Amino acid sequence: MKNPKFWLIFVVDALLIILAHYLAYAIRFETFLQGEVFRQFAGLLPLILGIKLPCFYLFGLYRGMWRYTSINDVVNVLLATLFSSALVVLVLLFSQRFLGFSRSVFLLDMVFTFGSIAGHRVLIRFLYLRRGSVYDVFTTGFRPEERRLLLIGAGDATDRILKELRDNNLLRYMAVGIVDDDPEKTGMRLHGVPVLGLIDDLQAHAQRVKAQEILISAMVIDKDRMRRLVTLCQQTRLPFKVLPTIGELLGGGISIRSMRDISYKDLLGREEVRLEQEKIGGYLTGKTVLITGAGGSIGSELCRQILRFAPGLIVLFDAGEENLYRVQMELRHEHENIATTAVLGKVQDMRLINAIFKRHQPTVVFHTAAYKHVPLVERNPWQAVDNNIVGTQLLMEAAIVYGVERFVLVSSDKAVRPTNVMGASKRVTELLMSAYNSHCWDGCVSSPWQRVLQNKGQRGAGKVPASHGTRFMGVRFGNVLGSSGSVLPLFKRQIERGGPVTVTHPEVTRYFMSAEEAAQLILQSGAMGEGGEIFILKMGEPVKIADMARELIRLTGREPDNDIAIRYIGLRAGEKLYEELITAGEGIVPTGHEKIMVLRGQQPHDCQQLRDQLEALQEQAKSLDSRGIKETLKSIVPEYVPDYSV
Known part of the structure; x- marks a missing residue:
């Protein structure tokens, strides 16, 4: 020794x-x-x-x-x-x-x-x-200044935070007090730190202990309570932070180093998602999983959530070089035990799609890639046809040809009674999913894939097989906070510049959820699907965009209309005031999961007619025929209300 x-x-x-x-x-x-x-x-x-x-x-x-x-x-x-x-x-x-x-x-x-x-x-x-103070004096000459930290909530999370502060001398915080809503805890001590009193008296307690920063360490789910805590913190005029949400903490522990500034999603008050771990693991563990749009907000979060179930291989597929590189590096350096491979390309490139499926033989496909920005797609409808519809069709057919077990289509609430090309294109993909899941899929399959089937020796008696083993299912939900099409990043940039914050209409509302919650519910839906269902995620109460803008301004410590102006600019091309998750008469039914509903038993389109309409769409997209595209979309989706003025 x-x-x-x-x-x-x-x-x-x-x-x-x-x-x-x-x-x-x-x-x-x-x-x-x-x-x-x-x-x-x-x-x-x-x-x-x-x-x-x-x-x-x-x-x-x-x-x-x-x-x-x-x-x-x-x-x-x-x-x-x-x-x-x-x-x-x-x-x-x-x-x-x-x-x-x-x-x-x-x-x-x-x-x-x-x-x-x-x-x-x-x-x-x-x-x-x-020994910290004495030790630091002799080794470094000084000790880094500690900030006096006041914690909100005397629960398990605070217990872990105080232990970390006690055990790690390098952290620059010193807990000076705790406040809680439970009056019986007043006067008690947690790891030597006193519970000063009630949260309602936060400002007085902060002044008494000369706090320099506040941490909301209570795990707050209720949105009204979180708004109350934020208001009380703002009254102190001290900087304040919050611990991550349950979704963000999955796979990691509570730590003071993970605390962050309050964000708008904290004010949504979303409840923790209950996942059926065994069922999800049953179709993901050890399997090859292909994720299209893997660099996007939903696709990248799906990658992170899937890691928990130990897949055999994750194939990252994206058309954006920067986004793909970012998620590839994250997975490679932070999760070295999981095999990943990155493919840069477009979903409408059939030769590439065929090569990917032939080489990697994916078992599960999550299709998140799509153009989602409503005004841009409205003015460039041929891109919606090419990327959203043709790309999805090629992927679905590849899934059937190569025997994929589950294909999960990520749809949108804008597919419900669409008033824009983006929503109509997503509704067409839902109809494709229904057709390909039914017995008549062979009437829709495109000629290139028929040739692939013939080369694989699967065209008995000159016909495409009438049956297959792939389960198709769709997931429909609203806006994801922070995604590329979300209004949140725009508002943040406008606030940083000093305003004004531009809102389309005083009454416009949208449904919102975090990327973590969306990814978890997509995985849960994939475990529940038997084939042909469209799962509807419960989005909670819709949010007024104007109210969201005001909340964001207040989170920066400024007052809306006084410090930062709000300006209404009118609805943009293809937008509507209110989004919906279902169409009247669609007949949704509850599932065994409290946050997921399901739309079953849709009557599939006439497959030959749908195939002819899709071919017409492709020809119109090649000729950049905006009006023709919208007319054909209207023939496929009768509830679509096109805007021919754009």
Whole structure:
């Protein structure tokens, strides 16, 4: 053993064992040891040291880092002490039949040995934690200034935060108090930090302890309570932060280093998603998973969520070089144990699609790639046809040809009674999904894939097979906070510039959810689908965009209309005031999951007619025929209300 710390601890333990044995004799005989008693004590020392020290070594008492002593370490000391003491007694019993020895001496010896050895290690931890200021003065000349931190919530999260602050001298925070809604906790202490009083008196408590920063450490789900806490924090005029949401914490632990500024999604108050882990793992664990649009907000979050289920391979497919590189590097460096491969390309490139499916043989496909920006797509409808419709059709046909087990289509609430090309294109993909899941898919399959099937030897008697084993399902939900089509990034940039914040209409509303929640519900829907369903995610209450703008302004510490102006600019091309998740008469039914509904039993289109309409759309897209595209979309989706003025 070359480590000098080992020998130091070893020698100290030997001295403590001698001291414990001496005290046992001294207390038992109520005197300083002398004469026969001292000779008996001295004669036993070689036996006791020769048994206890090797036992301590075998129990691993010299392999720990005692600056991090835990309850497990103390339990280990107890077991080593009990075992070694019992061994000493057994040796004396068999060698000398325990004649002339006091039983109480060995009982006291065991107690004192445990207390001194365990206490020694706890003392090391205590001194290490408390030596910071002196140590820093001699090693660095100064100690980084600590910010006085006031915590909201006296629960489990605060307990973990305080432990981390206690154990890590490098953190620049010092907890000076806690506030909570429970009046019975007032006056109590958590790891030595006092519970000052109620949250409603936050401003007074912050002034009393001279707090410099506030952390909302309570796990707040209710949106009204979170808004209340934010308002109280703003009144103190101190910087304040929050711990991540449950979705963000999945796969990681609560840490003060993960605290962040309040964001709008904290004010949405979304409940924790209940995932059926076994069912999801059943179709993902060990499988090859293809994610289109993997660099986008939903696609990249799907990658992160899927990692928890140990897939065999994740194929990242995206047309955007920068986004694809970013998610590839994240997965490669942060999750080295999961195999990934990145493919740069477009979903409408059939040769590339065929090569991907032929090489990797994916078992599950999550199709998130699409053009989603309503005004841009409205003015360039041929791109919606090419990317949203043709690309989806090629992927679905590839899934059938190569025997994919599950194909999950990510749709949109804009597919419901669409008033824009983007929504109509997403509704067409839902109809394609229904057709390909039914018995008549062979009437829709495009000529290029028929040739692939023929080359694979699967066209018996000159016909495409009428059946297949791929389960198709769709997931329909509203806006995802922070996505490329979301209004949130635009508002943030406008606020940073000092305004004005531009809102289309005072009454415009939208449904919102976080990317983490959307990804989790997509995975859950994939586990529930039997084929042909459109799952509707419960989005909660719709949010007024004007109210969202005001909340965002307040989160920066400024007042809407006074510090930052709000300007209404009118609805953009293809937009409507209110979004819907279902069309009247669609007949949704609940599922076994409280946040997911399902739309079943849709009547598939006439497959030959749908195929002819899709071919017409492709020809119109090639000629950039905007009006013709909208007219054909109207023939496929009768509820679509096109805007021919754009």
